[in-house]
Amino acid sequence: MKEITCKLLVIGAGPGGYVCAIRAGQLGIDTVIVEMAKPGGTCLNIGCIPSKAIIHAADDFAKTVAMAAGKNAMGIKADNPVIDLAKTMSWKDGITGRLTLGVAGLLKKAGVKIVVGRAKFRDGKTVAVETETGEQVIRAENIVIATGSVPVELPMLPFGAKVISSTGALSLTEVPQRLAVVGGGYIGLELGIAFAKLGAKVTIVEALDRILPLYDTQLTQPVAKRLAALGVEVLLGTKVKGLSSNGEALMAEAGAGEEKRIAADKILVTVGRKPVTEGWGREELELDMDGRFLKIDEQCRTSMRGIYAVGDVTGEPMLAHRAMAQGEMVAEIVSGKRHSWDKRAIPTVCFTDPEIVSVGLSPDEAKAQGREIKVGQFPFAANGRAMTLSAEEGFVRVVARADNHLVLGIQAVGAGISELSAAFGLAVEMGARLQDVAGTIHAHPTQSEAFAEAAFKALGHALHI
Amino acid sequence: MAEKLIKLPDVGEGVAEAELVEWHVDVGDLVREDMVLAAVMTGKATVEIPSPVEGEVTFRHGEIGDIIATGTVILKIRIVGEGADGEEEPEIELPLSQPEALSVEPQKQSEPLVERPKPAPEVIPQRPAASSVPRTVGAPRAEGEKPLAPPAVRLRAKEAGVDLRQVPGTGPAGRITHEDLDLFLDSQGGGGVTAGLQPNKAVQEVKVVGLRRRIAEKMALSKSRIPHITYVEEVDMTALEELRTRMNGTQKPGRPKLTILPFLMRAMVKAIGEQPGINALYDDEAGIIRQYGGVHIGIAAQTPSGLVVPVVKHAEARDIFDCAREVARLSDAAKNGTALREELSGSTITISSLGAMGGIVSTPVINHPEVAIIGVNKLAVRPHWDGAQFVPRKMMNLSSSFDHRVIDGWDAATFVQRLKALMETPALIFVEE
Numbered sequence: 001m002k003e004i005t006c007k008l009l010v011i012g013a014g015p016g017g018y019v020c021a022i023r024a025g026q027l028g029i030d031t032v033i034v035e036m037a038k039p040g041g042t043c044l045n046i047g048c049i050p051s052k053a054i055i056h057a058a059d060d061f062a063k064t065v066a067m068a069a070g071k072n073a074m075g076i077k078a079d080n081p082v083i084d085l086a087k088t089m090s091w092k093d094g095i096t097g098r099l100t101l102g103v104a105g106l107l108k109k110a111g112v113k114i115v116v117g118r119a120k121f122r123d124g125k126t127v128a129v130e131t132e133t134g135e136q137v138i139r140a141e142n143i144v145i146a147t148g149s150v151p152v153e154l155p156m157l158p159f160g161a162k163v164i165s166s167t168g169a170l171s172l173t174e175v176p177q178r179l180a181v182v183g184g185g186y187i188g189l190e191l192g193i194a195f196a197k198l199g200a201k202v203t204i205v206e207a208l209d210r211i212l213p214l215y216d217t218q219l220t221q222p223v224a225k226r227l228a229a230l231g232v233e234v235l236l237g238t239k240v241k242g243l244s245s246n247g248e249a250l251m252a253e254a255g256a257g258e259e260k261r262i263a264a265d266k267i268l269v270t271v272g273r274k275p276v277t278e279g280w281g282r283e284e285l286e287l288d289m290d291g292r293f294l295k296i297d298e299q300c301r302t303s304m305r306g307i308y309a310v311g312d313v314t315g316e317p318m319l320a321h322r323a324m325a326q327g328e329m330v331a332e333i334v335s336g337k338r339h340s341w342d343k344r345a346i347p348t349v350c351f352t353d354p355e356i357v358s359v360g361l362s363p364d365e366a367k368a369q370g371r372e373i374k375v376g377q378f379p380f381a382a383n384g385r386a387m388t389l390s391a392e393e394g395f396v397r398v399v400a401r402a403d404n405h406l407v408l409g410i411q412a413v414g415a416g417i418s419e420l421s422a423a424f425g426l427a428v429e430m431g432a433r434l435q436d437v438a439g440t441i442h443a444h445p446t447q448s449e450a451f452a453e454a455a456f457k458a459l460g461h462a463l464h465i
Numbered sequence: 466m467a468e469k470l471i472k473l474p475d476v477g478e479g480v481a482e483a484e485l486v487e488w489h490v491d492v493g494d495l496v497r498e499d500m501v502l503a504a505v506m507t508g509k510a511t512v513e514i515p516s517p518v519e520g521e522v523t524f525r526h527g528e529i530g531d532i533i534a535t536g537t538v539i540l541k542i543r544i545v546g547e548g549a550d551g552e553e554e555p556e557i558e559l560p561l562s563q564p565e566a567l568s569v570e571p572q573k574q575s576e577p578l579v580e581r582p583k584p585a586p587e588v589i590p591q592r593p594a595a596s597s598v599p600r601t602v603g604a605p606r607a608e609g610e611k612p613l614a615p616p617a618v619r620l621r622a623k624e625a626g627v628d629l630r631q632v633p634g635t636g637p638a639g640r641i642t643h644e645d646l647d648l649f650l651d652s653q654g655g656g657g658v659t660a661g662l663q664p665n666k667a668v669q670e671v672k673v674v675g676l677r678r679r680i681a682e683k684m685a686l687s688k689s690r691i692p693h694i695t696y697v698e699e700v701d702m703t704a705l706e707e708l709r710t711r712m713n714g715t716q717k718p719g720r721p722k723l724t725i726l727p728f729l730m731r732a733m734v735k736a737i738g739e740q741p742g743i744n745a746l747y748d749d750e751a752g753i754i755r756q757y758g759g760v761h762i763g764i765a766a767q768t769p770s771g772l773v774v775p776v777v778k779h780a781e782a783r784d785i786f787d788c789a790r791e792v793a794r795l796s797d798a799a800k801n802g803t804a805l806r807e808e809l810s811g812s813t814i815t816i817s818s819l820g821a822m823g824g825i826v827s828t829p830v831i832n833h834p835e836v837a838i839i840g841v842n843k844l845a846v847r848p849h850w851d852g853a854q855f856v857p858r859k860m861m862n863l864s865s866s867f868d869h870r871v872i873d874g875w876d877a878a879t880f881v882q883r884l885k886a887l888m889e890t891p892a893l894i895f896v897e898e
Contacts, residue, residue, distance in 0.1 A: 230625040337623075337624065338623045338624055338626060339620075339623055340623065342616075342623075344620050377489070401638070404637075404639070405638065406613065406638040429611040429615065429616055430615040430616075431614065431615055431636075431638065431640045433636075433637050433638050435637075
């Protein structure tokens with residue numbers, strides 16, 4: 001096959017890779033992208049997007065079930081709701097299909113050549129791609145590694161028919177009666193809650209003594225409360241041992257050495273994700289590592305000249321929006337512009353029920369940095385819009401410097417709160433002070449009023465509490 | 466009688482002018498007797514001018530680098546205790562400064578000076594800070610504080626190559642605004658500061674004064690007048706090094722440590738005995754070559770202020786230890802700046818040696834009006850073909866320049882070959898013929 005020569009080669013068409021390629025194409029850079037599956041990566045195909053679809057469907061279904069059970073305060077009644085999970089899945093697949101087609105279209109529009117196959121480095125400037133029709137050699141001045149991450153597999157619970165990863169959970173066509181979730185991080189909780197709402201008897205097994213260790217307990221408490229209300233059993237401080245001898249149940253050990261047998265039809269293992277640093281020739285290139293990740297500098301450059309890396313393969317937080325920002329930046333750098341990573345904050349969103357958002361520093365993190373801080377917190381119980389949504393659980397919390405009131409971080413927990421991440425991110429990135437947030441008119445009645453009120457509270461004069 | 470005039474003294478034989486290289490006092494200073502007032506340079510020697518009286522400096526003439534004729538009044542000192550203020554001053558318009566006027570009402574300094582009754586015009590240049598606006602606020606932010614700027618400002622800064630840590634922020638909480646960046650870019654002349662390779666358009670003017678000026682003049686003179694021929698030859702120093710090590714090993718107290726230089730000096734004395742034309746000064750204007758019986762060897766030495774050439778006088782009358790002792794003494798004196806004028810002049814031939822920095826070849830510039838200079842390159846162990854095999858030998862090159870107007874290539878080569886022969890068989894240096 002004829003060799004391809006280009007200025008920029010991107011390996012992996014997930015959020016980091018495809019954004020990099022689109023931007024590079026827009027900038028007039030001769031760009032090729034290699035992807036072994038569908039464009040969009042984990043995010044569009046088996047991650048962010050499909051999980052949100054299932055979470056939304058499960059939530060709607062749970063509401064309807066509550067209506068049928070006569071538990072709807074608004075007076076809505078329903079009769080015997082059922083969910084056809086296979087249809088739900090095909091609806092979800094429709095969404096991901098449209099999105100991946102959309103990405104392919106955007107790449108094409110930007111003039112990016114897509115090569116489907118598995119890429120492997122030959123040297124720092126050459127990559128060989130195994131395609132369906134043979135080997136395609138691509139030579140590039142610059143190469144971006146955007147190989148992403150995969151779910152971590154537990155040695156005592158290898159993925160199989162019964163033991164599934166998040167990918168497997170997102171393609172179930174029947175709701176398992178009993179679902180055991182190993183790992184109480186955000187992926188496990190998002191999916192665990194969704195399946196609980198779909199009717200599964202969910203047990204969450206977490207080795208640590210708390211759920212969602214990424215967030216402080218103030219933020220996770222409303223989630224714990226909801227888990228209890230949904231009848232989800234949460235076993236903290238419990239380590240999984242493997243399958244029972246007959247393969248029917250999950251064996252675990254609680255703190256005191258007490259053995260637990262958790263009967264389960266499916267076991268969802270969500271104990272984290274690991275970067276894909278093998279299988280594409282990293283060993284031959286001898287790229288420097290930073291722990292289990294590829295080492296990059298503030299321009300996403302690896303230890304080898306002309307080779308960049310973006311996304312999950314470069315470290316925490318393994319989030320699509322971080323990868324996209326990196327990808328966009330690398331395209332600009334390759335085009336000759338002077339750019340470097342200068343973000344003040346990367347928002348994290350946890351799509352549990354209720355949702356959790358965190359941008360910038362939490363009070364504990366700010367204090368750990370030796371900051372004198374002011375904290376303002378406003379509960380949704382005092383927010384009119386939240387009441388009308390029957391979503392009074394949660395709050396918005398603003399963390400600011402005590403000396404000049406610069407906003408250091410914003411956290412919130414509540415229904416639908418993920419959409420407020422935009423306002424939070426903008427405030428931190430623009431360097432807003434408490435007065436800037438408090439002095440911005442927030443539309444009434446919206447949940448966003450809680451943001452302004454939290455700022456007022458930090459300033460010492462909240463109006464509605 | 467109330468005032469003492471300080472004139473530029475006659476600092477050396479036949480010197481009609483000298484360069485002012487240091488001022489130690491300013492107008493208004495109180496000086497004590499014997500306090501150093503200024504320093505001037507003639508030739509390569511610096512002469513300090515002490516105060517003969519106690520009093521207050523009332524007048525100063527000349528700037529650093531000026532060439533001043535001997536006898537010119539350079540300072541006036543009002544003698545303490547003699548003469549009252551009311552006495553008529555013969556000098557007109559002494560620019561007296563009034564320092565106490567500086568401290569009052571600094572805010573009002575920017576007002577038109579015309580309204581001020583005090584005729585103190587020299588005050589103005591001493592107050593540059595009064596006119597500067599918030600642009601110069603010192604360090605942009607406290608140590609460890611990251612610059613705070615919205616993304617659009619960050620992007621502009623990156624594209625302009627500006628490191629935002631250098632930019633003061635005037636916005637809320639010290640936020641850097643677009644205006645702050647504009648101001649910074651203007652003050653930088655549009656140029657960036659960091660991020661990648663940046664052209665540096667700065668030009669610093671360094672006034673060529675004092676010793677540097679002397680060196681510049683001397684070099685220009687040598688190179689413009691003298692057609693140099695440079696001849697390079699390698700010398701096998703193995704035997705000489707063995708001898709030298711042994712001599713240093715059996716050192717008697719009081720004997721100096723021997724370097725290569727005294728051996729070379731003695732070899733030069735020997736070779737000059739056969740070729741006196743090498744040890745000469747060529748007065749090209751008069752058309753006369755003066756061949757000297759005495760071998761006065763200048764040793765080019767690096768000092769903190771520049772190149773100086775102290776001279777070992779009558780090397781022909783010194784044994785190797787005496788040569789070594791004199792080289793050590795003179796180079797110390799030159800480095801400390803205590804070398805006398807006489808010790809820095811009168812050479813008839815010069816050695817240029819940079820020791821470990823000697824490189825493999827140099828093109829030494831002849832110390833005008835001499836006719837030869839011997840350059841010593843670095844000694845190193847190099848493979849040498851002895852006819853059957855390569856053997857490690859301590860090799861050193863001599864790079865020597867000659868005035869081709871009066872020394873032919875053949876003579877130059879003969880002289881260097883003689884030096885080589887002497888140094889390769891160092892016993893010959895000590896044989897009395």
